[in-house]
Amino acid sequence: MRITCPFCGERELGEFTYLGDAKPQRPAADAGEDAVYDYVYLRDNIAGVMSEHWYHGGGCRAWLKVTRNTLTHEISAVEPAAGAGAAKVGA
Amino acid sequence: MKYSIFSLARAALSGHKNWQPTWRDAAPKDRYDVVIIGGGGHGLATAWFLASEFGIRNVAVLEKGWIGSGNAGRNTTIIRSNYGLPGNTGFYELSMKLWERMEQDLNYNAMVSQRGVLNLYHSDAQRDAFARRGNTMRINGIDAELLDQAALRKMLPFLNFDNARFPVQGGLLQRRGGTARHDAVVWGYAHAASALGVDIIQNCEVTGFTRDANGKVTGVETSRGKIGAGKVGMAVAGSSSRVAAMAGLRLPIESHVLQAFVSEAIKPLLPNVMTFGAGHFYVSQSDKGGLVFGGDIDGYNSYAQRGNLPVVEDVCEGGMALIPMIGRVRLLRQWGGIMDMSMDGSPIIDKSPVDGLYINAGWCYGGFKATPGSGFVFAHLIARDQSHKEAALFRLDRFRRGAMIDEKGQGAQPNLH
Numbered sequence: 001m002r003i004t005c006p007f008c009g010e011r012e013l014g015e016f017t018y019l020g021d022a023k024p025q026r027p028a029a030d031a032g033e034d035a036v037y038d039y040v041y042l043r044d045n046i047a048g049v050m051s052e053h054w055y056h057g058g059g060c061r062a063w064l065k066v067t068r069n070t071l072t073h074e075i076s077a078v079e080p081a082a083g084a085g086a087a088k089v090g091a
Numbered sequence: 092m093k094y095s096i097f098s099l100a101r102a103a104l105s106g107h108k109n110w111q112p113t114w115r116d117a118a119p120k121d122r123y124d125v126v127i128i129g130g131g132g133h134g135l136a137t138a139w140f141l142a143s144e145f146g147i148r149n150v151a152v153l154e155k156g157w158i159g160s161g162n163a164g165r166n167t168t169i170i171r172s173n174y175g176l177p178g179n180t181g182f183y184e185l186s187m188k189l190w191e192r193m194e195q196d197l198n199y200n201a202m203v204s205q206r207g208v209l210n211l212y213h214s215d216a217q218r219d220a221f222a223r224r225g226n227t228m229r230i231n232g233i234d235a236e237l238l239d240q241a242a243l244r245k246m247l248p249f250l251n252f253d254n255a256r257f258p259v260q261g262g263l264l265q266r267r268g269g270t271a272r273h274d275a276v277v278w279g280y281a282h283a284a285s286a287l288g289v290d291i292i293q294n295c296e297v298t299g300f301t302r303d304a305n306g307k308v309t310g311v312e313t314s315r316g317k318i319g320a321g322k323v324g325m326a327v328a329g330s331s332s333r334v335a336a337m338a339g340l341r342l343p344i345e346s347h348v349l350q351a352f353v354s355e356a357i358k359p360l361l362p363n364v365m366t367f368g369a370g371h372f373y374v375s376q377s378d379k380g381g382l383v384f385g386g387d388i389d390g391y392n393s394y395a396q397r398g399n400l401p402v403v404e405d406v407c408e409g410g411m412a413l414i415p416m417i418g419r420v421r422l423l424r425q426w427g428g429i430m431d432m433s434m435d436g437s438p439i440i441d442k443s444p445v446d447g448l449y450i451n452a453g454w455c456y457g458g459f460k461a462t463p464g465s466g467f468v469f470a471h472l473i474a475r476d477q478s479h480k481e482a483a484l485f486r487l488d489r490f491r492r493g494a495m496i497d498e499k500g501q502g503a504q505p506n507l508h
Contacts, residue, residue: 001399012400012401013399013400013401014400014401014404017390018390018391018506020345020392020504020505020506021345021392033491037490037491040434040490040503041343041434041490041491041503042341042342042343043332043341043342043343043344043345044332044341045332045333045341045342045344045345045346045392046392047332047333047346047394050392052391052392068391070346070392070393070394070395071394071395072395073393073395073399
């Protein structure tokens with residue numbers, strides 16, 4: 001598996017660290033216990049195309065949003081995650 | 092058929108032409124008292140304990156491929172009970188005791204070999220942590236010995252004791268730990284369960300649940316038709332989230348790939364199972380002579396049953412750091428299995444929120460050693476609707492209650508357990 005970083009180009013997997021599913025969003029501070037429980041512990045654990053967060057620690061140190069098929073490891077898209085990095089490339 | 096020295100001699104003297112199939116490949120009936128989804132070690136063990144201990148013999152085990160084709164046939168065959176936290180300590184010792192009598196119980200040679208499991212330590216802090224774990228084990232009646240470097244030099248002279256970064260200072264040894272032949276465990280449970288009337292149904296993939304008006308599970312829909320069930324238990328490891336989703340449930344589980352490796356056969360070298368404490372590398376030598384070893388999971392969600400090269404490199408580096416002399420041994424095979432990584436690294440054996448559906452999941456990459464214990468406590472739960480006392484903490488709602496059993500203290504990040 002190789003990931004094409006939008007900042008650095010195609011790099012080998014060992015440069016990247018995995019966080020997980022990009023879908024869960026941190027609930028608002030006043031959200032109830034159920035929302036926090038759901039965010040911290042429950043996962044869709046998708047078998048198929050999944051959007052996920054990777055960190056390019058061995059390169060530009062940007063957070064990336066990678067669209068990857070968990071059944072085949074095929075990567076269909078890599079974009080900067082929301083935040084400062086995304087602003088730099090106008091994403 | 093019943094195996095004995097006489098049956099072996101009879102078969103040998105007749106040219107091995109008269110062996111009978113060891114278990115019955117059944118076709119599905121319309122209805123069972125209990126349907127177990129998953130024909131791996133845990134599912135088959137559950138069925139056998141239901142039939143032998145709890146008197147429920149109208150049981151089917153449904154397997155989407157062939158039995159033992161998942162993680163039961165993909166692990167590194169290690170058995171041990173060297174856990175430190177309440178919940179785990181007692182459960183894995185229950186499992187260890189069942190390993191010790193499994194072959195007699197099942198009338199099947201599972202090649203259970205109590206060759207010892209040795210966890211090496213490489214620093215003073217790690218020695219203290221291992222001493223504490225060893226004491227926890229001994230307080231709970233489990234064998235554990237803390238060995239110093241001198242003792243290890245006698246036992247394993249080829250270790251890299253004087254490594255500049257990670258000197259081997261000693262190890263925590265559980266002599267009753269060891270290995271078992273993983274396929275034989277599957278076949279043994281199938282053999283014994285089948286003899287008690289359990290139907291083992293292969294190539295039968297569950298595609299949905301049938302429910303009554305109150306939402307109670309009344310059976311399963313499968314690739315071989317509908318099958319009614321009084322109760323349904325799932326023991327499907329890496330597919331746990333997919334099966335639970337058919338009942339509308341989301342689980343605190345991620346599926347990750349773990350790779351394992353075997354080298355070409357070499358002469359007897361490793362007397363026991365050993366683990367490198369400064370990285371993640373565990374190794375034993377099979378009776379055929381191959382070194383069987385593994386390390387970390389790859390670290391990303393996967394259902395692909397194959398991994399990537401960074402972990403291959405990391406595992407082999409761990410091996411080289413510990414036993415430099417294996418550097419010229421060639422790798423023979425490498426494969427991957429899909430682990431049901433839970434949010435605290437410990438399993439879930441509980442009733443699900445859906446009436447009639449029971450969950451056995453979250454084994455991370457430690458499920459093999461748990462096979463007999465898991466089968467026993469899961470059968471207990473299904474038969475009596477009550478957790479066995481040694482599995483009383485493996486509850487699905489423990490995450491909501493903050494009652495995690497986090498042996499490594501990593502928090503809710505499954506790829507770190």
